[in-house]
Amino acid sequence: MPAQRPALDLESLRMLALVADLGSISAAARAEQISQPSASKRIQVLERQLGLELLDRRSRGATLTDHGRMVTGWCRTVIEATDALVTGSQALAAREAEQLSIGASQTIAEYLAPTWLGEFRRRAGEPPVQLRVANSQEVIAALRAREIELGFVETPQVPSDLRRRRVASDRLVLVVAPDHPLARRRQPLGRDELAETPLASREDGSGTRDTLRMAIGRPMVAPAVELDSNAAVKVLVGSGSFPAVLSELAVANELRDGRLVEVPLEGVDLARSLDAVWRRGTRLGAAAEHFMQTARPARAAAHRAARAEPRP
Amino acid sequence: MPAQRPALDLESLRMLALVADLGSISAAARAEQISQPSASKRIQVLERQLGLELLDRRSRGATLTDHGRMVTGWCRTVIEATDALVTGSQALAAREAEQLSIGASQTIAEYLAPTWLGEFRRRAGEPPVQLRVANSQEVIAALRAREIELGFVETPQVPSDLRRRRVASDRLVLVVAPDHPLARRRQPLGRDELAETPLASREDGSGTRDTLRMAIGRPMVAPAVELDSNAAVKVLVGSGSFPAVLSELAVANELRDGRLVEVPLEGVDLARSLDAVWRRGTRLGAAAEHFMQTARPARAAAHRAARAEPRP
DNA sequence: CATGGGTATAGCCGTTGGCTATGATGCTAT
DNA sequence: ATAGCATCATAGCCAACGGCTATACCCATG
Numbered sequence: 001m002p003a004q005r006p007a008l009d010l011e012s013l014r015m016l017a018l019v020a021d022l023g024s025i026s027a028a029a030r031a032e033q034i035s036q037p038s039a040s041k042r043i044q045v046l047e048r049q050l051g052l053e054l055l056d057r058r059s060r061g062a063t064l065t066d067h068g069r070m071v072t073g074w075c076r077t078v079i080e081a082t083d084a085l086v087t088g089s090q091a092l093a094a095r096e097a098e099q100l101s102i103g104a105s106q107t108i109a110e111y112l113a114p115t116w117l118g119e120f121r122r123r124a125g126e127p128p129v130q131l132r133v134a135n136s137q138e139v140i141a142a143l144r145a146r147e148i149e150l151g152f153v154e155t156p157q158v159p160s161d162l163r164r165r166r167v168a169s170d171r172l173v174l175v176v177a178p179d180h181p182l183a184r185r186r187q188p189l190g191r192d193e194l195a196e197t198p199l200a201s202r203e204d205g206s207g208t209r210d211t212l213r214m215a216i217g218r219p220m221v222a223p224a225v226e227l228d229s230n231a232a233v234k235v236l237v238g239s240g241s242f243p244a245v246l247s248e249l250a251v252a253n254e255l256r257d258g259r260l261v262e263v264p265l266e267g268v269d270l271a272r273s274l275d276a277v278w279r280r281g282t283r284l285g286a287a288a289e290h291f292m293q294t295a296r297p298a299r300a301a302a303h304r305a306a307r308a309e310p311r312p
Numbered sequence: 313m314p315a316q317r318p319a320l321d322l323e324s325l326r327m328l329a330l331v332a333d334l335g336s337i338s339a340a341a342r343a344e345q346i347s348q349p350s351a352s353k354r355i356q357v358l359e360r361q362l363g364l365e366l367l368d369r370r371s372r373g374a375t376l377t378d379h380g381r382m383v384t385g386w387c388r389t390v391i392e393a394t395d396a397l398v399t400g401s402q403a404l405a406a407r408e409a410e411q412l413s414i415g416a417s418q419t420i421a422e423y424l425a426p427t428w429l430g431e432f433r434r435r436a437g438e439p440p441v442q443l444r445v446a447n448s449q450e451v452i453a454a455l456r457a458r459e460i461e462l463g464f465v466e467t468p469q470v471p472s473d474l475r476r477r478r479v480a481s482d483r484l485v486l487v488v489a490p491d492h493p494l495a496r497r498r499q500p501l502g503r504d505e506l507a508e509t510p511l512a513s514r515e516d517g518s519g520t521r522d523t524l525r526m527a528i529g530r531p532m533v534a535p536a537v538e539l540d541s542n543a544a545v546k547v548l549v550g551s552g553s554f555p556a557v558l559s560e561l562a563v564a565n566e567l568r569d570g571r572l573v574e575v576p577l578e579g580v581d582l583a584r585s586l587d588a589v590w591r592r593g594t595r596l597g598a599a600a601e602h603f604m605q606t607a608r609p610a611r612a613a614a615h616r617a618a619r620a621e622p623r624p
Numbered sequence: 625c626a627t628g629g630g631t632a633t634a635g636c637c638g639t640t641g642g643c644t645a646t647g648a649t650g651c652t653a654t
Numbered sequence: 655a656t657a658g659c660a661t662c663a664t665a666g667c668c669a670a671c672g673g674c675t676a677t678a679c680c681c682a683t684g
Binding site: 060 | 641642643644645649650651
Binding site: 081168257 | 427
């Protein structure tokens with residue numbers, strides 16, 4: 001059997017994907033600015049680590065084997081996630097002389113902003129972007145203080161001195177582990193019942209928690225546990241101890257493959273729109289305008305929302 | 313500004329997540345079986361590469377900074393994707409003396425199986441799993457030939473000598489780049505119109521293409537381009553040249569952040585169920601039974617399907 | 625104030641991953 | 655046919671990187 005946990009490295013994965021795209025190891029080596037033997041070796045090492053033949057070496061280049069096709073698919077997921085991390089971090093780190101400064105609330109910053117930033121940067125001629133992360137109120141404050149030019153918030157409450165434009169939609173969902181009693185529940189949970197259920201919850205002041213409190217609209221029982229990140233909450237929920245209410249964006253993958261299960265609700269509207277906001281009156285700079293464009297297939301987003309949320 | 317593209321390595325990302333979980337660098341070092349200074353250095357290097365302070369070093373341990381929280385979140389996505397890659401590859405590589413042998417069609421193998429395998433392996437006492445990837449027909453054949461004990465297919469056509477159980481649902485969607493003319497389309501595309509649209513398509517024989525052909529039920533115009541992986545199709549669609557019909561599983565992320573846009577359809581039913589299948593009559597082995605359990609929050613899956621696909 | 629957890633620095637050493645040079649292979653064109 | 659030209663693999667060299675031990679520092683707590 002292979003080593004405990006093969007010490008994969010990202011460069012090799014990139015290399016594999018590049019070979020798949022370009023059709024030869026040499027071409028991939030050129031693209032990555034390294035010598036052909038190095039590239040060749042990387043792939044060999046990767047194959048050995050995974051215990052799979054990934055490439056069919058032909059004298060006219062190299063093509064993926066069936067296994068290679070699978071692995072490359074998984075590689076791309078990793079690469080995409082890595083790019084999100086890098087792009088996101090760069091935007092967080094951007095400090096001085098940057099041309100476009102934006103702000104975003106937690107959930108948006110974590111799940112949507114990195115790809116937007118990536119898309120945006122790919123366009124030629126666009127300036128680097130600085131990203132500030134804060135809760136919705138702080139984003140609005142920063143906007144007024146002209147510290148940022150464009151904001152993204154999860155709040156329904158946008159004051160009238162700001163303009164808004166919906167860029168995506170989101171809803172909170174009640175999730176539990178598959179072996180939790182509530183997982184088998186067919187009939188929806190009512191608002192009162194939800195209000196009395198002790199949840200694993202994000203910390204006070206988080207957009208997620210605010211939204212829930214507003215939607216319930218009455219006093220709720222105190223959370224069973226408070227944690228300061230979506231990931232921590234998800235882990236706890238997965239362990240089966242408690243339910244939680246989280247953004248669909250945060251749990252989409254888990255719901256898809258069944259690691260978490262959604263519990264139907266009734267009488268609580270947990271849908272929320274995610275909006276771009278900016279100062280009314282000011283004309284948005286070209287860069288900001290373009291950034292909003294990359295973030296916003298507005299029409300389609302509205303359509304998808306309608307489909308996902310059939311209104312009574 | 314930071315180096316072109318920081319050469320991140322996965323071990324460091326794992327380390328960061330572990331520090332976040334355990335609350336101290338030392339603890340994380342112990343967990344990873346390396347010395348404390350090495351762990352410390354890794355984090356430092358990572359911080360330098362990203363240009364961010366990630367940890368607040370206090371004398372009672374280390375806690376995440378705000379930036380650290382963000383970065384850790386992104387890290388976990390990378391780690392999860394990596395684990396999927398490793399687990400998937402190991403299941404592909406498993407050769408001899410394995411105890412449980414399963415088969416899956418492409419889409420399931422690529423997007424769902426890795427997490428199932430991961431979950432399953434985490435349970436104590438379960439045997440290693442060998443995964444074979446093939447199209448639905450071949451999975452069924454392998455089942456009959458007793459080469460695999462359990463299969464997962466995307467076909468509606470399951471012969472009567474097999475039993476089936478729905479484990480998830482899926483639908484194909486028509487997607488285009490956000491700047492493609494069809495992206496602004498509000499009123500749904502009809503079946504005939506779809507049949508006449510030249511698409512970027514998976515190769516002949518792929519489950520995705522078969523499903524589409526059956527759903528349309530009449531001759532279609534030939535595909536504009538044929539490509540042999542979902543990723544390749546997605547890239548081409550993203551470039552704006554052609555629309556494509558792909559599994560929702562394959563494009564969920566792109567739809568979420570707007571890199572691709574879904575075009576509404578009408579009069580074509582592209583929903584399909586993803587089923588576990590096994591030989592009628594034979595009692596499933598314990599391991600196979602358990603595996604199916606991890607793959608299947610059936611009730612919830614059905615519920616979610618109902619919500620996502622309002623039947624006329 | 626000492627103790628003990630935590631973290632950072634210094635300096636050493638083996639492994640790794642890059643490079644160049646070279647050989648083998650098989651398509652392609654003359 | 656055969657020469658030419660891609661491709662990929664192997665060999666051997668060297669620098670850089672990542673691990674280790676030893677040690678210093680810092681700060682809570684008893």
